[in-house]
Amino acid sequence: MEPRWPKWYRDDDLSVSLQGVAADTISHLADLGRTVTLLEIYDCPDLMAGSLEPLTRCPKLEWLTLSGGVPDAVSLEPLTRCPELRWLSVTPADLPRLRGQLPEGLVFLNVRGLEVTEPSWPGRYGNDGLSVSLQGVAAADTISHLADLGRTVTVLDIYDCPDLTAGSLETLTRCPELWVITLSGGVPDTVSLEPLTRCPELRDLTLSGGVPDTVLDILSGCPELRWLTLGDLQRPAETAFTAAAYTRLVKSCRELWALYLHCTADTTRAVLTALKEADLGRDSNGRPRTISLWVPGELYRQLRSQGGDGVEVEKWKDSEEDSEKDSEEDSE
Structure with missing residues (x-):
């Protein structure tokens, strides 16, 4: 061994x-x-x-x-x-046995299938609540146990779960204070994201993998959404939504102000143009809306001068190489 x-x-x-x-x-x-x-x-x-x-x-x-x-x-x-x-990793079979028996100071809980060798911990800290990551297991009954742990789950990251079903997401509505959700690895075409519109505190959503227009139209029903991350940095072409669908979503989710994109350069440019041309209206406080569009370093260098009309172009997840290039360009 x-x-x-x-x-x-x-x-x-x-x-x-x-x-x-x-x-x-x-x-x-x-x-x-x-x-x-x-x-x-x-x-x-x-x-x-x-x-x-x-x-x-x-x-x-x-x-x-x-x-x-x-x-x-x-x-x-x-x-x-x-x-x-503060950090605890268990298997799905252990999860129901933790009901009422979580350490008071626990912050991060990882639940992973038996075939998963290394835990991927939640990427965010949920303030006073519990941050949970699921790996290789997304069955409805597993997610349903989260609502019965005796602790408020505020952050949920689901990684590498091809068996995700509509029933799995339906159980998320039993975690009423869930405000950060990450669905990594893509969502099967047969799974509707409609249950997310019934998570009243959902503020921050990340969807990697393919994201078609139908998904964006459904997410238009998430009124409290503030941060939206879409696409896959390694496979940007899989992010197949159109600028028109993206604009519809932004106009519908009036609290949305930060958009993170991992898609092709052409789609990113189209989104930027569409947002600048659209009437984004005002937020819930009656102020004119400003959208921050976050893009990878290479695209940022191409688009940063094209912001305006309520859209600010920002750089997302810059690498050391990106930072060096930006410093060189700023000094010229």
């Missing part, structure tokens, strides 16, 4: 990974004479009742990964007595 090293390191603290070891091994961690802040447990099917109790003797434990699932005989209740636990 190849060693799996901990993925996180911080000075003066100890990061630990356990692979295929006996259950009582966990009990020795608190006696090593060093502060254990990260623990990853892999391939340990012989965990038994009380196996996680010693974690309460690691008072600075911040990061815990339970890979492969926890046997039913093992209680997750000791996690509630880990006061510094």
